[in-house]
Amino acid sequence: MSAPMIEMSQVNKYFGAFQVLKDVNLAVGRGEKVVVCGPSGSGKSTLIRLVNRLETHQSGRVVVDGVELTEDPRTVDRVRREVGMVFQSFNLFPHLTVLENLTLAPIWVQRVARKEAEETAMHFLARVRIPEQAGKYPSQLSGGQQQRVAIARALCMKPKLMLFDEPTSALDPEMIKEVLDVMVELAREGMTMVVVTHEMGFARTVADRVVFMDGGRIVEAAPPADFFSAPKTDRAKLFLSQVLGH
Amino acid sequence: MKWLRDNLFPGWVSGVFSALLIVILAKSLFAFVDWAFLEAIWRPDANACRAAKGACWGLITEKHRFILFGTYPYEQHWRPAAACVLLIALWTFSAFRIFWRWWLALVWLGGLSVIGALMWGGILGMPYVENERWGGLILTLLLSTFGVAFAFPLSILLALGRRSDMPMIRALCVGYIELIRGVPLISVLFMASVMLPLFLPSGMTIDKMVRAQLAIVMFAAAYLAEVVRGGLQSIPKGQYDAAHALALPYWRRTWLIILPQALRVSVPPIVNTLIALLKDTSLVLIIGLFDLLSTVKISLTEPAWNGFGIEAYVFASLVYFVFCFSMSRYSRSFEHR
Numbered sequence: 367m368s369a370p371m372i373e374m375s376q377v378n379k380y381f382g383a384f385q386v387l388k389d390v391n392l393a394v395g396r397g398e399k400v401v402v403c404g405p406s407g408s409g410k411s412t413l414i415r416l417v418n419r420l421e422t423h424q425s426g427r428v429v430v431d432g433v434e435l436t437e438d439p440r441t442v443d444r445v446r447r448e449v450g451m452v453f454q455s456f457n458l459f460p461h462l463t464v465l466e467n468l469t470l471a472p473i474w475v476q477r478v479a480r481k482e483a484e485e486t487a488m489h490f491l492a493r494v495r496i497p498e499q500a501g502k503y504p505s506q507l508s509g510g511q512q513q514r515v516a517i518a519r520a521l522c523m524k525p526k527l528m529l530f531d532e533p534t535s536a537l538d539p540e541m542i543k544e545v546l547d548v549m550v551e552l553a554r555e556g557m558t559m560v561v562v563t564h565e566m567g568f569a570r571t572v573a574d575r576v577v578f579m580d581g582g583r584i585v586e587a588a589p590p591a592d593f594f595s596a597p598k599t600d601r602a603k604l605f606l607s608q609v610l611g612h
Numbered sequence: 613m614k615w616l617r618d619n620l621f622p623g624w625v626s627g628v629f630s631a632l633l634i635v636i637l638a639k640s641l642f643a644f645v646d647w648a649f650l651e652a653i654w655r656p657d658a659n660a661c662r663a664a665k666g667a668c669w670g671l672i673t674e675k676h677r678f679i680l681f682g683t684y685p686y687e688q689h690w691r692p693a694a695a696c697v698l699l700i701a702l703w704t705f706s707a708f709r710i711f712w713r714w715w716l717a718l719v720w721l722g723g724l725s726v727i728g729a730l731m732w733g734g735i736l737g738m739p740y741v742e743n744e745r746w747g748g749l750i751l752t753l754l755l756s757t758f759g760v761a762f763a764f765p766l767s768i769l770l771a772l773g774r775r776s777d778m779p780m781i782r783a784l785c786v787g788y789i790e791l792i793r794g795v796p797l798i799s800v801l802f803m804a805s806v807m808l809p810l811f812l813p814s815g816m817t818i819d820k821m822v823r824a825q826l827a828i829v830m831f832a833a834a835y836l837a838e839v840v841r842g843g844l845q846s847i848p849k850g851q852y853d854a855a856h857a858l859a860l861p862y863w864r865r866t867w868l869i870i871l872p873q874a875l876r877v878s879v880p881p882i883v884n885t886l887i888a889l890l891k892d893t894s895l896v897l898i899i900g901l902f903d904l905l906s907t908v909k910i911s912l913t914e915p916a917w918n919g920f921g922i923e924a925y926v927f928a929s930l931v932y933f934v935f936c937f938s939m940s941r942y943s944r945s946f947e948h949r
Contacts, residue, residue, distance in 0.1 A: 420853055446859035457854035461872045470868060471858035523858065 369432055370395050371527050371558045372417055377426035379412060379582075386412045387423070388582040394527075399559045401569040401590075404579035405605060410562045413579065414529045417560065418442075418449045431526060447475065450520030454532040456512045458504040464491070464515050465500040468522045476523065483522070490518040494548050510541030514548055521552075528552065530561040566609055570594065578602045658916040671920045672927050675911040679927065682747015682902040691738065692750040695727045699753050707942055727754075743821050747902030749931065751821075755828055755893040755903065760886060762829040767836030772866065774841055785837070792834035797895055800827045805899040824896045832889045839885055843878035844870065883943035887936045904928055 372394040379387035386409045394400050402410045415421040416428055419435050419442045428435045430445045459467050468487035472478040478486070491497045494514035496507075504512055513533055520528060530549065534542045546568050553559055553572045563569070569576050569590050576593040578586040580601045586593065594610075597603045621627040651666025656674035672679070681692045702723045705711060711719075731750070734740035746754075773785035792800065804827035809817065818826075847870055855865040875882070897906035908928045912921055 418857055420856055443859055443861070446857060449857070451853075451857040453850060453853060453857075455848075455850050457848075457850035459851065459854070459869055459873075461876070471860060474864045474868065475859050475861075520857075 368396060371398070371431055372560070373427070373429040374413075374416070375427045377416065377423050377428060379409075379416065379421065379423045386582050387416075390426070390582075390584055392577065392584060392587070394558065394560060397556050397558055398574045399553050399572050400561070400575050400577055401573040402560065402562045402577045402579060403564060403566075403569070403605070403609075404585075408579040409582040410579050411531050414451075414531055414560050414562055417527075417529055418446050418451055420451075447523065448526045449529060450523055450525035450527070451529045452513070452516050452520055452531065452533045454535050456504070456509070456516045456536070458512055458516055458519070460504050462503075463500070464496075464502055464504065464507070467504070467515060468519050471519075472522050486522055487518070490521045491515075493521070493551075494518045495544075508541060509537045510544045513537065513541075513545045517545075517548055517552070527558045527560070530559065530563065532562050532564075534563065534565060564609055566594070566606075578605065580605075661920065667926075668920045668923050671911070671917050671923050675917070675924070676927075678748075678911050679904065679907045679924070680748045682751065682907045683745045684747060685739070685741060685745070688733070688739065688741065691730045691733065691741075692746070692748065695730045696750050696753060698723060698727055698730075699750070699757060703757075743819065746821070748907045749904050751896075751901060752890070752893050752904045755821075755825055755896065756886075756890045758825055759828045759832050759889050759893065763832035763836055763889070766829065766833040767840055768871065770833060770837035771840035771844055774837065775844060789834045789837050792831055793838070797827070797831050797892055798898055800831050801895060801899050803827070804830075820899065821901060824899060824901055828889070828893060828896075831892070832885065835885050835888075836882065839878050839881045840874065842881065843874035843876075846877050847873055879943050879946050883939055887939055890935055890939075891932060904931060 370393040372392065374390055374392045377387055377390040378385065390409075390413065392400075392413075402413060404410050412421055416423050416435075417430060419428075431448050433441050433444050435441055435445055458464075459470070462470065465484065465487055468490065469480065469483040472483040472486060473480055488497060488500065491500055494517055496511055496514055499507060499511060499515070504515065507515065517533075533549070534545050537545060542565070546565060549559075549561070549568070550572055559572075561568070561573075573590050575587055576590050577584055578593065578597075578599075578601075585599050586597065586602050588598075593602070594606065597606055620630040646666065648667050651664055652669050653661045653664045653666065654669045654673060656670040658668075658670070661668035661670055677686070677689055681689045684692050702720060705719065706716060729735060730738070731746060732740060732743070770785045770789060773781045774789065776782050776785070801824060804823045805820065808823055808826075812818065851869055851873070852865075855869045860869065894903055894905040896903050897909065902910065905928055908924045911917065912924055
């Protein structure tokens with residue numbers, strides 16, 4: 367069996383005196399889809415932001431695709447080139463067109479020729495079903511379209527692993543589906559994915575494992591069928607009743 | 613009529629104020645027109661001026677060439693005039709977005725070389741004029757142009773340095789900015805003019821104009837740096853997150869993502885600072901350079917024209933105003949894009 371894509375062991379993380387992550391252990395295999403859920407403030411966003419070192423951890427080990435993340439900027443750079451990320455607030459570059467958003471990193475980081483980068487960009491725009499928006503600026507698109515552009519932007523770097531940090535939380539209800547559809551499709555193609563989300567329907571369809579966090583700890587990790595039908599802890603039961611309760 | 617009633621006389625209190633203001637404005641306007649045009653003397657005749665009640669534009673008629681070109685040799689005045697026109701043309705050309713290409717730098721380089729050739733001469737049959745004799749408008753414009761050209765990039769580096777993770781760099785930039793902002797421009801000019809030569813190895817001299825230019829650049833850079841920093845702070849953290857996640861290294865991230873957005877929001881305060889820079893160049897008179905305002909002052913020292921300061925300063929103000937107002941209008945057009 368090959369080494370896991372992500373391996374976190376005994377990870378601790380503090381914001382000042384406040385401990386956000388407590389002795390976190392998590393391994394994500396290649397091709398595995400993991401959904402991370404839990405009440406707000408439980409450390410889920412921080413957890414996935416550690417994976418491409420948007421946050422630093424104070425102790426423990428974070429290894430991504432065989433590279434341990436350390437102070438050495440080269441390890442960070444290597445990992446970031448392999449890992450795509452999608453944010454809650456899209457974070458598209460507002461001064462660039464959709465096409466420029468997509469080709470920026472391939473051209474300036476991977477040194478791909480412009481023409482080739484544009485072809486790749488158009489390919490992924492078609493995959494997220496908005497090729498006709500290539501010349502527009504992000505502010506001219508709806509939230510759902512912007513998030514799909516953000517997904518395409520991450521895919522243009524041909525990542526081995528995709529991180530999603532509450533990708534549908536900032537969207538109007540009618541746009542959530544169009545983004546989730548793209549993500550489901552991506553999952554079917556075998557992408558390794560770690561998704562922080564409250565969309566339990568998505569977790570049921572796609573996830574191999576659901577990780578439930580509370581108070582900076584991973585409280586439960588189980589296949590969705592088990593997690594939803596028979597949560598082991600009271601906190602998970604309470605959380606599920608709040609999320610699924612109506 | 614309806615507009616008048618709605619906006620000036622909606623009730624009796626504002627009505628009275630409007631009426632009062634209109635009367636005051638009208639009286640001042642009539643007085644000004646009377647002084648500036650009807651009673652004014654246009655001939656360069658100081659005695660007629662003293663007899664008349666109006667403005668003495670004769671002073672400008674006689675002295676305008678000295679005011680505009682300073683002590684530059686009289687029969688060669690077409691050279692600074694052409695240089696001024698060329699410099700203004702370069703700025704106007706650069707104002708258009710469609711010309712914002714890499715070759716614009718070459719256009720400037722070429723333009724400035726021609727200006728240098730015109731001003732110094734020594735080629736193409738133009739006699740050599742040392743820059744001690746340059747003065748008036750072209751000096752003001754050149755000091756401003758080079759001031760912007762060097763202060764702006766420097767200010768960006770200072771602003772980035774002030775937000776750097778590296779403590780040494782940050783401390784240096786903060787120290788520089790606070791030191792320069794904490795002292796008046798005049799003292800920076802004095803330092804550059806008097807103290808700088810003391811630190812140079814003997815036998816080496818730096819031209820007085822270059823020293824003044826150095827002081828202006830140092831001063832403007834500190835102010836602009838704070839403006840740029842304001843722009844940098846307005847960039848949401850998510851933009852940095854996205855740039856990091858795409859593995860963009862520092863300079864590419866800064867150049868491609870952060871600066872384009874930061875500078876756009878800083879346009880109004882940047883223009884504000886540049887307008888101040890243009891006017892601040894007038895302080896070089898303190899170290900004996902003859903910019904536009906100094907030449908006005910000097911032309912008043914001639915006994916015949918003693919006491920006609922208002923006219924001379926109105927003229928200089930008008931020149932400054934034209935430049936500053938154009939800059940201000942240009943920045944407005946930028947904001948409305």
